[in-house]
Amino acid sequence: MFKLFHIVKHLRVIALLTLLCCCHLPAKAQYFDLERNKKHVTIPFRMIRDMIIIQLKINNKGPFNFIIDTGVGLMLITDPKLVDSINIANKRTLKISGLGEGDDYEAYVTSALDIKIPGLISYDVVAAILKTDHFGLSNFAGMPIHGLLGYEFFNNMAVKIDFSDSTISVSRPRDMHTFKKGNKIALTIEDGKPYVQGKVTFPDDAHINDKLVVDLGAGHSLSLENAIKKHGLPEKFVAANLGIGITGPINGFLGRVKEFEIGKYRIKNVIASFPEGDQYDALSIKRDGNLGIGILKRFTLLIDYPDSVIYLKPNMHMKDVFEHDMSGLEYYTTGKDYNRVIISRVEAGSPGDEVGLEKDDEILSINFKMVSKMTIEEIDNMFKSQNGRTLLLQIAHDNKRDDVILTLKRRI
Incomplete structure (x- = not known):
């Protein structure tokens, strides 16, 4: 289920990292402030x-594309090539451990960097640079992605995110203008990540109150890490590869919850992920799950770490239906201009599996339109467009081209 699974694969789990445990963080505060006047x-x-995604410069090099991610406690550079291009004065190596099955990874930790975002000044901001790009964010996005920016961007300022006009407005908390209509909700900031309380109601009307990370970098709507233990799965669910942790895969299930309540807002029929296993028991901060962009983008957000509060104001997408991919395909872009689309995984029993699509097949066209002329988001939208819709795919497989009729199917 690409839109849910693959976004999670590259983002949600980075956000889940206890990235470079707090004992490795520099003693000095790391933050941004407004330029004088x-x-x-x-x-x-x-x-x-x-x-x-915003653009920024590092040590007068760039611009570089960085993802804004409240789930990251330390600036993370995912493109190893930057280590040789941004003139780092000093760096040291350490191990990164996280969720999933596999070995730890190595990263550099830099000395303080000069981060240039127009109108802002950085103070003592350091970063971790992965020695190897384990996430392929550029291939996922169809454009160069160099890293993620999290806690340092938020910890000193009030940050308003308006999805209707794609702008971020930054001010000092005393100068911010709160919403005339909306809802003020308490945050707690723990280990550099923001947490809120939410209430989840299941299809059988049972409900649980959860402590959730507010995670702008998580591609899903809602992840309920303890729900299987507390309540069990919804009656209708599908097994899923929910993503990949920093050291390996995370498996679980996808299903719908009847309602998610945050503050005064009640959001119906939400698609949620249900991770299985006890890997979350090792996290230093006990929590019940993760509130992702699938819900957060339905609001204009004003996030105020210094005052431990978030303001929510519904936008035009508040009542959009939650939908998932109906093809069973995961795919990524490649090539010089990221204009080739390669299947990376086919969900067992899905429409893609039923017509014989396989890992490493290349999608050349959809309904006679070349994918090289489409954005990756246009492709995503076609694969979740309508239950029962048929799509004609041209596929390259073993140096041959085949036409495949794919019938989309809603499974949850």
Whole structure:
């Protein structure tokens, strides 16, 4: 289920990392502030596959594309090539451990960097640079992605994110303008990540109150890490590869919950992920799950770490139906211009599996339109467009071209 699974695969689990445990963080505070005589700064962003992407410079090099991610406790550079291009004065190596099955990874930790975002000044901001790109964010996004920016961007400022016009407005908390209509909800900031309380109601009307990470970098709507133990699965669910942790895969299930309540807002028929296993028991902060971009983008957000509060104001997408991919395909872009689309996984029993599509098949066209002329988001939208819709795919397989009729199917 690409839109849910593959976004999770590359983002949600990075957000789940206890990235470079807090004992490795520098003693000095790391933060951004406004330039002198400025009270507000507006930063444009691009929304690509539910990722909030801004441009910034590092040590006067760039611009580089970074994902804004409240689930990351330390600035993370995922493109190893940057280590040789941004003139780092000093760096040291350490191990990163996280969720999933596999070995730990190695990363550099830099000395303080000069991060340039128009209108903002960085103070003592350091980063971790992965020695190997384990996530392939550029291939996922169809454009170069260099890293993720999290806690340091939020910890000193009030940050308003408006999805209707793709802007981020930054001010000092005392100068921010709160919403005339909306809801003020308490946050707690723990280990550099924001948490809220939410209430989940299942199809049988049972409900649980959960402590959730507010995670702008998580591609799903809702992840309920303890729900299987507390309540069990919804009656209708599908087995799923929910993503990949920093050290390996995370398996579980997808299903719908009847309602998710946050503050005064009640959101119906939400698709949620249900991880299985006890890997979350090792996290330093006990929590029940993760509130992702699938729900957060339905609001204009004002996030105020210094005052431990978030303001929510519904936008035009508040009542959009939650939908999932109906092809069973996961895929990525490749090539010089990221204009080739390669299948990376086919969900067993899905429409893609039933017509014989396989890993490493290349999708050349959909309904006679070349994928090289489509954005990756246009492709995503076609694969979740309508239950029962038929699509004609041209596929390259073993140096041959085949036409395949794929019938989309809603499974949850």
